[in-house]
Amino acid sequence: METMPADRGQAGPTISEVAAEAGVGRATAARTLGGYGYVSPELRARVLAAAEKLGYRANALARSMSTGVSHTLGVIVADIGNPFFAGLLRGISDTSRARGFDVIVLSTYENLGQEVAATNVLIDKRVxxxxxxxxxxxxxxxxxxxxxxxxxxxxxxxxxxVAALDLDAVVIDNREAAREAVEVLIAAGHRRIGFVWGPPVAQAPATRRELLAAASHNLWTDGERLRGYLDALDDAHIPFDPELVMVGPKTEERVVGEVGRMLALPDRVTAVFCTETDGMTGSLRALRKAGLSYPDDVALIGFDDSAWAAVMEPPLTMIAQPVHELGAKAAQVLLDILGGAEPAREMHTLRSRLIQRSSVAPPRLSSE
Amino acid sequence: METMPADRGQAGPTISEVAAEAGVGRATAARTLGGYGYVSPELRARVLAAAEKLGYRANALARSMSTGVSHTLGVIVADIGNPFFAGLLRGISDTSRARGFDVIVLSTYENLGQEVAATNVLIDKRVxxxxxxxxxxxxxxxxxxxxxxxxxxxxxxxxxxVAALDLDAVVIDNREAAREAVEVLIAAGHRRIGFVWGPPVAQAPATRRELLAAASHNLWTDGERLRGYLDALDDAHIPFDPELVMVGPKTEERVVGEVGRMLALPDRVTAVFCTETDGMTGSLRALRKAGLSYPDDVALIGFDDSAWAAVMEPPLTMIAQPVHELGAKAAQVLLDILGGAEPAREMHTLRSRLIQRSSVAPPRLSSE
Structure with a gap:
């Protein structure tokens, strides 16, 4: 009866693992392997033996780096509780470790003050x-x-x-992904399509122009998804109705209330497009409260795909973001810059994928 | 049309936020507010003004600390992709920030080598x-x-x-939680109850004694949950059947195969107890593959409760861990030690809660 070993993955050992094997501090291992600073001959020999044993290979990146490199990347995520960011972090971690870098993470819970603090911590910790x-x-x-x-x-x-920063950005095709999802709903015959969630303003913007203005002062991803929704409506000549866009705080509770409101309209929604996980779970709660089910009473499409979405009965049609690749690409771009590459300062856009399952059916016009 | 401010929470500002407000480095702010080291009169005045403006209050803890305190806690989690750990981190973060500490996180993906590396990074970063x-x-x-x-x-x-370490540990009542859940299944009439997942050994232990031996060489939480399952069987005089315990890698794919196997037994399982989220989603996939549904064909109870479990149809009966409190308590114990308290070196056990929804029904004896 043998315990199976934990998966070690493809990644070579990090500086830290070499340090642990050699029984020296991480800084000593980094100085030895990076070829900078003073290390006593005895410790140097121990580090090199440990590196040999573990199969550590200094890569071109490490060799090109100057004194004082800490071999650590810092990652600031908006909400570590969102599985999207967890998947992203795995991609960052795998790519970074394969190139000999450790990763430390701070979560800001969508709070700018915490983001400022997190940035200062990372400066302080010399990432x-x-x-x-x-x-x-x-x-x-x-x-x-x-x-x-x-x-x-x-x-x-x-x-x-972030428009105000001329930096490399690794993102998905949010606008296109949203447009494609809403087009699927329109192709099924829907014209009354709810959008969850919109900009977190206190009152619903009365016009499309005001809505877009509000979006432009809020999160880029949310705004892009809203633009994709509007693109699909425009292409199908479906007029914009401000009553079908959720506003207010971006919480599951708020979704339950707002979708409930859209379901109670005289000309109620027959489909809901959810731009976040909480939007989908909130919409499902709203349907249950109203005694309605999907896909027959209301069609549903959401961001982001998950194991749960696949086991729902019926299974949910979802947009799957390439979360691991997003993280891996971001790490690669950053490590290339650290290795001496000139920042491209461009938008690197990855494609998301609509996974069609069984939460979309035509509207039941007869019973309306 | 006004954008609603992000929730600032109850926490006071951290050293980093004061530093940002003052336009100085974090170390300068820490020295000024901690009352150690040299800070120029001009910078000192700026820091104190910023602290005043933001309402920073040095607490007893900060005052009691000696020179060089970095006001940072390090957290090493086994898998940042598990929502359980995300909730735990929020508890750690909220409590730490309220006491003026920033939190940095490293994820090991259940890999001991990565845990060694993470520990070295945290030493290196002087948490x-x-x-x-x-x-x-x-x-x-x-x-x-x-x-x-x-x-x-x-x-x-x-x-x-971790038995080998005489340290404070903040945990839940895993054994009791599992026993309670299995008792609910037994009370509903079930005697053939699958356990997902068991120790990750390659072959199913033939006896209860071998099973417990295998568990004792694997994760403490998994072993405790297994002991709770066995406790409940013992109390009801239900004999242990090794065929009803999943072994092998702890993945959703493996769960699908193992639960499928248990459903194909001549005397098949009528209930499954899942100790992890992937155990539940895998079991649901296995039921679908077998053309069975819950709760009538198979009763289900799982760890950990989530928004998805509540919107499943029927909603799932789940064990909810007090994730935020677990994190908050761990941070509190650590901060108390940093503040000079003697470590109690004890197990701090919090209570979990069984949320009874609609995934448990009596076995359909007539159709078996």
Whole structure:
């Protein structure tokens, strides 16, 4: 009866693992393997023996780096409780470790004050570079990131572009993904399609123009998904109805109330498009409260795919983001910059994928 | 049309936020507010003004600390992709921030080598204390944590006790929680109850004694949940059947195969108890493959409750761990030690809660 070994993965050992094997501090191992600073001959021999034993290979990146590199990347995520970010972190971690870098993570819970604090912690802890899914909405909110860059710490944005920063950003095709999902609903015959969630403003914007103005002052991803929804309506000549867009705080409770409201309209929604996991679970609760079921009473499509969405009965049609690839690409862009590459300062856009399952059916016009 | 402000929470500002407000480095703010080291009169004045403006209050803890405190806690979690750990981190973060500490996180993906590396990173980054959900299984696997303690870094275990370490551990009543859940299944009339998942051994242990021996060399939480399952069977005089315990890798794919096997037995399972989220989603996939549904064909109870479990149709009966409280308590114990309290070196056990919904019905004896 033998316990199976934990999966060691493809990644070579990190500086830290070599240090542990040699019984020396991480800084000593980094100095020895990086070829900078003083290390006593005895410790040096131990580190090299440990590196040999573990199969550590200094890569071109490590060799190209100058003194004082800490071999650590910092990642600032907006909400560690969102499985999307967990998947992203795995991609960052796998790629970073394969290139000899450890990763430390801070979560801001969508709070700009915490993002400022997190950035300062990472500067303080002397990370070599930072990947951030920023809560910053405009140019008044990016001083902390500029301060890190001023100290020579390169930054790559992930998930969310920030217009005020001319940086590499690794994102998905949010607008196109939303448009495709809403087109599937329209193709099934729906014209009354709810959008969950919209900008977190207190009152529903009366016009499309006001709605887009509100979106432009809020999260880039949310705005892009809203634009995709509007694109699909426009193409099908379906007029925009402000009553079908959720506003207010982005919480599951709020979704239950707002979708409930849309289901109680005289000309109620026959489909709901959810841009977040909480939007989907909230919409499902709203359906149950109203005594309705999917896909016959209401069609549903959501972000992001998960194991749960696949086991729902009927299984849910969902947009799957390439979460691991997003993280891996962000880490790769950052590590390339650390290795001496000139930042491209461009938007790297990955494709999401609509997984069609069984939560979309035509509207039941007869019973309306 | 006004954008609603992000929730700032009850927590006071951290050192980092004061530093950002003052436009100084975090170390300067820490020295000023901690009353140690040299700070120029001008910077000192700026920091104090910022602290005043933001309402920063140095607490007794901060005042009691000696020079060089970094006001950062390190957290090592086994898998950042598990929503359980995400909830735990929120509890740690909220409590730490309320006491002026930032939190940095590393995920080991259940890999001991990565845990060793993570510990070394945290030593290197000079965190004041560490909270760890360790992948270590026995005394040969804890040298890295002992090394951190030797450097004066206090450690608190969370979620998982490690017998080889005489440390404070903040955990839930895993054995009792599992016993209670299985008792509910037995009370409904079930005697053929599957256990997902057991120890990750390659072959099913033939006897109860071998099973417990295997469990004792694997994760503490898994072993405790297995003991609770056996307790409930014993109390009801239901004989242990090794065919009803899943072994092998702890993955959703493996669950699908193993539960499928248990459903194909001549005397098949009529209920499944799942100790992890992947155990539940895998069991649901196995039911679908077998053309069976819950609760009538098979009763289900699982760990951990989630928004998805509540919106499943029928909604799932689940064990809810007090995830936020677990994290908050672990942070509190660690911060108390940092503040000068003597470590109690005890197991702090919090109560979980069984949320009865609609996934348990009596077995359909007539159709068996």
């Amino acid at each position: 070599d570079g930072v990947i951030v899914a920023s809560a910053a909405l405009d140019r008044d909110q990016v001083a902390h990131l500029k301060a890190a860059m001023d100290r020579g710490i390169p930054i790559v944005l992930v998930d969310r572009a | 004041d204390g560490v909270i760890v959900a360790s992948a270590a299984l026995d005394r040969d696997q804890v040298a890295h944590l002992k090394a951190a303690m030797d450097r004066g870094i206090p450690i608190v275990l969370v979620d998982r006790a």
